[in-house]
Amino acid sequence: MKDVAARAGVGLKTVSRVVNGEAGVTPDTERRVQEAIEALGFRRNDSARVLRKGRTASIGLVLEDLADPFYGPLSRAVEEVARAHGALLINGSSAEDPEREQELALALCARRVDGLIVIPAGTDHRYLEPEMRAGIATVFVDRPAGRIDADAVLSDSFGGARAGAAHLIAHGHRRIGFIGDQPRIHTAVERLRGYRAAMEDAGLVVDDAWVSLGSTEPARVREATAAMLGGPNPVTAILAGNNRVTVTAVRELAARERPVAFVGFDDIELADLLGITVIAQDAAALGRTAAERLFRRLDGFDDDASRTVLETVLIPRGSGELPPAP
């Protein structure tokens, strides 16, 4: 910038004015500055700008895995809102590892992102308190924060799972299995609660062998499926606790001869063609809502932390309407 000023024969501040489109520069001067900029291939260094202005015009998003089809649309929705506010998005995948989540979140804070959106892997977010006090707005999505008070935007996991299980019960099932994510994860627990609530509503007693929480690794899900279907008291229907479980369970059930009713949590591509009944949540709406809340905070809005819960929708497509196999 100094070089540009020298070459254009003007002061530093004039160049700054031109670069930032501020008023108060004669067209002639402006032209000279523009020429110098072109000639030198000058591009403003935003790092320096940030240092001076205090705002980075960027926000951070910590999620579990960008490669998961649930998080892609969520991230994209966040990006769109950020873009509308002139901000860039830095994302990081925690790989469902609490330590990595913390490391990432703090790295983003060190970069002085203006705000942070977190899909937590861990259950204790007190490490973010100093950062939040220091002014980094933080919103949690998909799962609430642990041990701190912070905004959260969630799907109605409890209600969705309850509706899914109730749907299977309405179609005649009495022995229903639930395969969910790790019990450390809030949504997994909520969905299990929803399943239990529906069973209880119908006066059904849940056999321990029908419930399996754990990793979403295909091998684990396959085992869980086999166990539920093969035991002394086999289930006639299965409710899956998230999109990864759904995919593996669907594959597993397709390989069996006896039909098993099935409801998945999260819609997945081509589930329509396969006739898979699902409880759909709107990943993009989650991201959008969280980002909007974040930017409202960045715009100075400052009331208490709030929790927003988005509805889920049960989409019947066939698999959830199968009667119990004899």
Place this chain on the structure above:
Amino acid sequence: MKDVAARAGVGLKTVSRVVNGEAGVTPDTERRVQEAIEALGFRRNDSARVLRKGRTASIGLVLEDLADPFYGPLSRAVEEVARAHGALLINGSSAEDPEREQELALALCARRVDGLIVIPAGTDHRYLEPEMRAGIATVFVDRPAGRIDADAVLSDSFGGARAGAAHLIAHGHRRIGFIGDQPRIHTAVERLRGYRAAMEDAGLVVDDAWVSLGSTEPARVREATAAMLGGPNPVTAILAGNNRVTVTAVRELAARERPVAFVGFDDIELADLLGITVIAQDAAALGRTAAERLFRRLDGFDDDASRTVLETVLIPRGSGELPPAP
């Protein structure tokens, strides 16, 4: 940092040394500094650090749409490599708009990312020349750069499409349709070339009505499908030019009574259960390879721009092996 120094009763530089784990500080002094850091909730401001050091330890990725299941895994793979090199990843979606691609790429350069990975939407990247001269390493993925010389990591679109079309021909088809992406996009053109090459190899003449390039919007793809199947010289098989087209085409074909053979480009989740034959490319390998090349450049490696082409794999699952309907 100044505050920390004051509180610990030491010089600024000593705090800096402690924060950065540099040698040359007595354990006792270090402890005092650490205490002050804790007490004040100090966190180094990386913006200032960047300004001084010149490197941001971040790279930018401009892609088409993070919500597209093809780009999620690609982005995640880039992130993993970046992480291994201690860098963060800033992504942006161009929405297949060349102007937005440029705007994004330049915004990333203004942030002084150390390197840039671009999945181009546009066909002219001369706007990046000043940036590259200024030292921002740049690698193109999935599609090559236009009008500049730069590293590129691509899939073998030509070979993949050719193999796909040849596969259909080998199963008895003579009238084969091709539905691809916009002709502005390199991969769309390459895949069309591959299709034409296979047809020519087999001595088949392509009817203009069998080829349709354009947007991947479902409506457009549906129309293209209907036109190919409904015309005076209807096709008995269709080759899709990318994953979005594949999804819509599969839905469309499933809704018809007469079977139509089908090969998709890009594997999609659950395609196995639907028996969809595809030409698979490895999105994660594309991302990983590109990121590795980028970091090699950042490490000072400096030979000519190179082009890497990754193989595609044809996965037969049934739809591509159907004989021509009578």
Place this chain on the structure above:
DNA sequence: CTGAAAGCGCTAACAC
């Protein structure tokens, strides 16, 4: 082993 001073590239606040 430690600290003071200079300056990275920019913008805010005030001159002129």
Place this chain on the structure above:
DNA sequence: GTGTTAGCGCTTTCAG
């Protein structure tokens, strides 16, 4: 309209 000065928070250089 335009230029000058100070300083954002850190690291580098060099002196103690």
